[in-house]
Amino acid sequence: MADTIKVDPKDKPRIGVFVCHCGTNIGGFVDVKSVAEYAKTLPDVIYATDNLYTCAEDGLVSIREGIRKHNLNRIIVASCTPRTHAPLFQATCESAGLNKYLFTFVNIREHCSWVHMKEREKGTTKARDLIRMGVARARLLIPQEEQRVDVEPSGVVIGGGVAGMTAALSLADMGFPVHLVEREAELGGFVKNLNNLYVTEKSATDTIKPLIEKTKAHKNVKLHLGSQMKSVEGFIGNYEIVIGAKGAEDIKAKVGTIIVATGALEYVPEGLYGYNQYPNVVTLTEFEILCKKKALPKMKNVAIIQCAGSRGQVKTYCSRVCCNVAIKNAINIVDNYDNMLGLAEQLGTVIEKVPVEQKVPEEIIERRRRRRGRERGEEGEADEVKLGPSEKIEVTVFNRDIMAYGVEHELTYNKAREKRVKFVRYTTDHLPRVYMEGNQLTVGYFHETLKLERTMPVDMVILSTPLVAQPDAGDLSQMLKVPLGQEGFFLEAHVKLRPVDFATDGIFVCGTCRGPADITEAVTQASAAASRAAIPMAKGYVQAEALTSVVDENKCSGCGTCIQVCPYGALRKSEKGLAEVIVAACKGCGCCGATCPEGAITMTNYTDAQLLAEAKAALQEEV
Amino acid sequence: MAENVQHAIAQKKDEPAGANEWEPKIIGFLCNWCSYAGADLCGVSRYQYPTNVRAVRVMCSTRISPHIVLELFTAGADGILVGGCHLNDCHYITGNFYTEKRLRLMKKLLEDAGIEPQRLRLEWVSASEGEKFSKIVTEFTEQVKKLGPSKVKKDAALKTRASAADGASQTFRLRALVGKELGLEKTGNVYGQKLDQTELEKLIDAATKDEFERSLILELSKQKARSVKELGQIMDVPTDKVLRHIVVLRQKNMIAMEHPDGLTPTYKAIEIGGEQ
Ligand SMILES: Cc1cc2nc3c(=O)[nH]c(=O)nc-3n(C[C@H](O)[C@H](O)[C@H](O)COP(=O)(O)OP(=O)(O)OC[C@H]3O[C@@H](n4cnc5c(N)ncnc54)[C@H](O)[C@@H]3O)c2cc1C
Ligand code: SF4
Ligand code: SF4
Numbered sequence: 011m012a013d014t015i016k017v018d019p020k021d022k023p024r025i026g027v028f029v030c031h032c033g034t035n036i037g038g039f040v041d042v043k044s045v046a047e048y049a050k051t052l053p054d055v056i057y058a059t060d061n062l063y064t065c066a067e068d069g070l071v072s073i074r075e076g077i078r079k080h081n082l083n084r085i086i087v088a089s090c091t092p093r094t095h096a097p098l099f100q101a102t103c104e105s106a107g108l109n110k111y112l113f114t115f116v117n118i119r120e121h122c123s124w125v126h127m128k129e130r131e132k133g134t135t136k137a138r139d140l141i142r143m144g145v146a147r148a149r150l151l152i153p154q155e156e157q158r159v160d161v162e163p164s165g166v167v168i169g170g171g172v173a174g175m176t177a178a179l180s181l182a183d184m185g186f187p188v189h190l191v192e193r194e195a196e197l198g199g200f201v202k203n204l205n206n207l208y209v210t211e212k213s214a215t216d217t218i219k220p221l222i223e224k225t226k227a228h229k230n231v232k233l234h235l236g237s238q239m240k241s242v243e244g245f246i247g248n249y250e251i252v253i254g255a256k257g258a259e260d261i262k263a264k265v266g267t268i269i270v271a272t273g274a275l276e277y278v279p280e281g282l283y284g285y286n287q288y289p290n291v292v293t294l295t296e297f298e299i300l301c302k303k304k305a306l307p308k309m310k311n312v313a314i315i316q317c318a319g320s321r322g323q324v325k326t327y328c329s330r331v332c333c334n335v336a337i338k339n340a341i342n343i344v345d346n347y348d349n350m351l352g353l354a355e356q357l358g359t360v361i362e363k364v365p366v367e368q369k370v371p372e373e374i375i376e377r378r379r380r381r382r383g384r385e386r387g388e389e390g391e392a393d394e395v396k397l398g399p400s401e402k403i404e405v406t407v408f409n410r411d412i413m414a415y416g417v418e419h420e421l422t423y424n425k426a427r428e429k430r431v432k433f434v435r436y437t438t439d440h441l442p443r444v445y446m447e448g449n450q451l452t453v454g455y456f457h458e459t460l461k462l463e464r465t466m467p468v469d470m471v472i473l474s475t476p477l478v479a480q481p482d483a484g485d486l487s488q489m490l491k492v493p494l495g496q497e498g499f500f501l502e503a504h505v506k507l508r509p510v511d512f513a514t515d516g517i518f519v520c521g522t523c524r525g526p527a528d529i530t531e532a533v534t535q536a537s538a539a540a541s542r543a544a545i546p547m548a549k550g551y552v553q554a555e556a557l558t559s560v561v562d563e564n565k566c567s568g569c570g571t572c573i574q575v576c577p578y579g580a581l582r583k584s585e586k587g588l589a590e591v592i593v594a595a596c597k598g599c600g601c602c603g604a605t606c607p608e609g610a611i612t613m614t615n616y617t618d619a620q621l622l623a624e625a626k627a628a629l630q631e632e633v
Numbered sequence: 634m635a636e637n638v639q640h641a642i643a644q645k646k647d648e649p650a651g652a653n654e655w656e657p658k659i660i661g662f663l664c665n666w667c668s669y670a671g672a673d674l675c676g677v678s679r680y681q682y683p684t685n686v687r688a689v690r691v692m693c694s695t696r697i698s699p700h701i702v703l704e705l706f707t708a709g710a711d712g713i714l715v716g717g718c719h720l721n722d723c724h725y726i727t728g729n730f731y732t733e734k735r736l737r738l739m740k741k742l743l744e745d746a747g748i749e750p751q752r753l754r755l756e757w758v759s760a761s762e763g764e765k766f767s768k769i770v771t772e773f774t775e776q777v778k779k780l781g782p783s784k785v786k787k788d789a790a791l792k793t794r795a796s797a798a799d800g801a802s803q804t805f806r807l808r809a810l811v812g813k814e815l816g817l818e819k820t821g822n823v824y825g826q827k828l829d830q831t832e833l834e835k836l837i838d839a840a841t842k843d844e845f846e847r848s849l850i851l852e853l854s855k856q857k858a859r860s861v862k863e864l865g866q867i868m869d870v871p872t873d874k875v876l877r878h879i880v881v882l883r884q885k886n887m888i889a890m891e892h893p894d895g896l897t898p899t900y901k902a903i904e905i906g907g908e909q
């Protein structure tokens with residue numbers, strides 16, 4: 011690396027222009043030689059040349075030599091697009107000792123030769139104009155120093171479900187101290203409600219027990235149960251957080267990164283399919299709680315209705331897990347009904363969490379016992395009624411489509427069919443109806459194959475409702491200044507390429523708080539989020555690009571408008587009551603600059619003067 | 634791609650007959666992440682379009698303040714295209730919502746100045762909409778051609794009005810209003826009253842007109858000291874209104890009364906100090 015060339019903004023610019031033929035990509039449609047000749051006539055241009063391929067080694071050498079031989083202090087390359095090639099040419103400038111912020115890119119390929127292939131003359135004129143614009147900009151560039159910000163090597167994970175625990179443990183195992191904040195009194199999250207888990211069929215409690223124990227025991231994990239985040243201030247590497255628990259003193263800590271893993275809830279299908287209206291209409295989760303507590307009422311016919319409230323009915327999306335959860339439970343009913351059967355007397359005492367107690371009152375169960383007795387022509391009490399062995403239980407899954415994706419789920423689906431679980435299709439034109447026929451809970455549906463209205467007396471209706479965003483996700487989103495998507499789930503930076511990052515550096519997301527996912531997926535995302543968070547922490551610092559806002563304290567009146575519009579919380583009030591930029595948090599969008607009523611904010615590298623000079627040069631008649 | 638190349642070749646082979654007929658100069662401010670990338674893809678796919686647009690890359694469309702656009706129109710731009718990501722896709726989350734609000738103000742000011750607002754266009758182009766970019770440029774170039782060359786260069790009075798619009802766009806009041814507009818719609822004012830959009834727009838439009846007229850008074854009185862009557866005539870604004878503006882401007886110490894001993898007082902803009 012050559013010695014750094016000191017460039018004072020007041021020095022007279024000495025501009026070098028390198029015009030690229032890009033083989034024939036540019037040269038075939040634009041008169042490159044004449045454009046380079048023209049560049050020599052522009053103010054402050056000391057040197058101009060054309061290269062066959064500026065990005066090839068000899069092209070880069072010619073830039074380095076140009077800088078040395080002609081004392082160039084501004085470099086312009088007129089070639090392809092800065093979106094792919096700016097880093098290369100900037101690095102070339104730096105290797106010759108020239109600050110990379112003194113480089114200007116002019117795009118004469120994507121924006122010129124390739125789109126004006128039949129207009130050589132006009133295309134050449136445009137290329138000349140574009141270079142004139144680049145020169146106007148280059149003259150006003152000033153060298154910039156990139157700020158280096160230290161990163162505190164510790165993190166906080168918000169939410170103690172499987173995702174949160176996994177993320178916390180991964181970081182802890184890498185040696186980073188982690189705060190794990192869970193608002194409930196216990197770890198485990200939503201899985202605590204569940205009976206057994208697909209695909210393993212193992213008990214949910216047993217499955218997550220080791221994870222909970224490991225989390226509790228890890229020396230690097232600082233657990234905060236029954237706690238919530240009270241405030242977060244700062245930026246990547248330097249977050250000041252306050253964790254609060256009821257009745258306890260607030261805990262303050264400094265962390266480098268934040269992982270959000272606050273999970274989701276189940277949609278409560280108020281007003282759908284007789285929920286909260288008729289007895290024994292329950293959601294999937296309520297059903298699992300009943301199974302887990304071995305508190306199922308006696309029953310013979312069970313209907314499961316899929317997509318209750320999803321895919322356009324209330325929520326727009328498919329909740330991803332419910333098909334497999336429904337299949338799991340259908341198999342469960344057929345296989346394990348006898349084990350999960352509860353004594354009717356226990357109902358209402360065992361079930362605290364779900365409102366099922368109101369839905370299966372004693373009388374109903376009594377009534378049903380008697381009805382069943384009558385059906386069999388028997389007299390007398392329920393206890394005498396011998397409900398059939400489990401294989402006599404019939405489970406019907408009303409569905410729009412079964413999304414048993416991937417290898418294992420399709421196999422489980424087949425298994426359910428082998429066990430004679432019935433799958434009946436419905437369309438949105440003919441939704442199933444749940445109603446009481448006399449005392450009998452009934453499902454009315456349209457048989458799509460027979461094209462007939464049918465009815466089915468049932469003992470229980472289970473509604474597969476979607477996972478929905480935490481109702482208070484908005485509070486956390488505002489505290490952290492990270493966005494929520496349309497359905498209230500946290501929104502990642504890029505759905506394909508950055509699925510566990512937020513756009514804001516230093517904050518990550520995993521699990522069902524970013525959308526429906528099963529445990530496998532939540533754990534995968536959590537591991538990913540932890541390793542993403544570990545990058546800056548392991549490195550110990552981040553380098554902020556010098557593309558940020560700058561506040562002129564002499565102009566700022568402290569009105570605070572800029573603080574409101576910044577999407578990254580990168581501005582705050584200083585002790586003087588004036589706006590102050592947190593350089594490490596600023597992304598350089600320029601919103602504050604275009605907003606500030608006092609015109610007190612400008613952008614490094616995109617000042618008004620630079621933008622106006624560049625644009626005005628386009629208006630100039632050719633010289 | 635090959636198809637597009639062929640399409641390009643199939644296009645008219647020769648330059649149009651009158652090769653030095655007037656060609657508009659259009660400036661295109663394109664955001665790095667979507668519209669600039671869309672223009673790149675347009676090139677990669679070889680969709681052809683007229684040569685009139687000169688792109689200036691910015692990180693986000695939200696960078697484009699009304700001042701930048703209005704100063705360029707004052708300098709004689711025939712058209713300005715602002716390209717951003719689709720709403721909700723902005724790389725900086727909310728940037729383009731502000732762009733949208735600012736564009737409304739710019740158009741309003743252009744109208745007040747007497748410049749066709751159709752010379753300014755806002756378009757959302759994603760990184761994958763290469764073809765859309767070529768269509769937009771083709772269409773917009775046509776539109777600007779129909780409007781003809783910017784009249785600012787030849788018409789001094791229009792240029793003064795354009796400067797006034799630029800000046801108005803830099804006033805504290807308009808910048809603060811537009812900066813707070815989105816927030817007001819969402820969360821209401823300090824008293825918790827949510828303003829509905831049309832009401833807010835009405836308020837902003839009225840403020841815009843006032844600020845434009847005041848700014849025009851300053852521009853005109855920068856040239857020479859003028860009487861209220863004279864200002865009213867040039868501006869086509871009732872004299873009592875001009876007088877009211879002058880009272881405000883005097884309070885802000887932006888205009889001074891001259892020849893108070895003469896029969897009619899005249900006013901001259903104070904060029905240093907005051908609002909900038
Ligand atoms: C009926 C049903 C059955 C299911 N069955 C299966 C199955 O068989 N197999 C399978 O793989 N998946 C199943 N799932 C999916 C599984 O429940 C989820 O994948 C899993 O719970 C996601 O874990 P998580 O850590 O992301 O979220 P959660 O488990 O929801 O945990 C989030 C945690 O964050 C806490 N929290 C929330 N907000 C805050 C806050 N502001 N501050 C602090 N803490 C907060 C919550 O209290 C909770 O403990 C099922 C889901 C449902 C609805
Ligand atoms: S908007 Fe401008 S004047 Fe207001 S606080 Fe921010 S920098 Fe200062
Ligand atoms: S440039 Fe954008 S990110 Fe930076 S402080 Fe201004 S509004 Fe925030």
Ligand code: FES
Pocket residue numbers: 664665666667668692693694695716717718723724725728729
């Ligand atoms: S980045 Fe494209 S509009 Fe904001």
